[in-house]
Amino acid sequence: MFTRRNLLVASAFAALTPSVARAAGRTVATIDWGHLETCLALGIVPAAATELRQFREIAVEPSPPREVADLGLRGAPNIELLRMIAPDLVLISDFYEYQRPLLERISPVVNLPVYQSGKPPYALAEQSMAAIGALLGREAQAQAYMAAARAEIEAIGQRLGQLARHPVFVISLGDSRHFRAFGADSMFGDVVVRLGLENAWTDPTSYSATAPVGLEALARIPGASIAVIGPTPPETRRTLAENALWNALPAVAEGRAGDLAPINHFGALPSALRFARALDRVFGSRADAG
Known part of the structure; x- marks a missing residue:
């Protein structure tokens, strides 16, 4: 979950490394596919993500550029490769909270939940997009994307x-x-x-x-x-x-x-x-x- 601890990490990240925001997602790694597609939708290219070949076949879009390093399985990412890349931030969801101890040896970790048992996830996805936008200097893009998505879904519903x-x-x-x-x-x-x-x-x-x-x-x-x-x-x-x-x-x-x-x-x-x-x-x- 997005705890007070995560908020403190996010604040420290934004305050101490302003160049990261200017560099979009160049020093961000994502374990969760939902966060990967969110980053890409905001124009943020992560340095590394997981199971990219399967992502391109199943999620399809937005398609990760070839320069994104593939960390392998979501459930068991390549820690040695991640250590070599040394991202400034690793994004996870509740599904991967168990990986935190390993990941935190390399980089600060922020857990942004989207799926929780019994809870409709759309609002959580909006919260995660807003948080990623705030972390990486894409606040305006996040707000614009969320507004456009709501409007398009409403229009499709009418059709x-x-x-x-x-x-x-x-x-x-x-x-x-x-x-x-x-x-x-x-x-x-x-x-x-x-x-x-x-x-x-x-x-x-x-x-x-x-x-x-x-x-x-x-x-x-x-x-x-x-x-x-x-x-x-x-x-x-x-x-x-x-x-x-x-x-x-x-x-x-x-x-x-x-x-x-x-x-x-x-x-x-x-x-x-x-x-x-x-x-x-x-x-x-x-x-x-x-």
């Missing part, structure tokens, strides 16, 4: 008004028989509500999504639409086309199911916008058609 006739399941598919549903404490679930829509998945979730459940659970609300977040494994997509249960779901049979592009499941505001735009592309014309 998707007809979709509000149906609750919407937001899911990901690992295989052709099971799915993960994104609930109220996911970014996708939060954005669904902000768009004026109803999330069809009302069961409790913890940190964004359910454990995999059987496809038959999608039949519990026959009138619901289904938004499938990519990436979907090619083999799953192929076998799904032959799956009698999937094709019998009313949303599939009646054309109320759609495939969305890959999106970071634990992203921040850029992922929220990417999701809203993806829903608009897939369902907007259908909503217009009534």
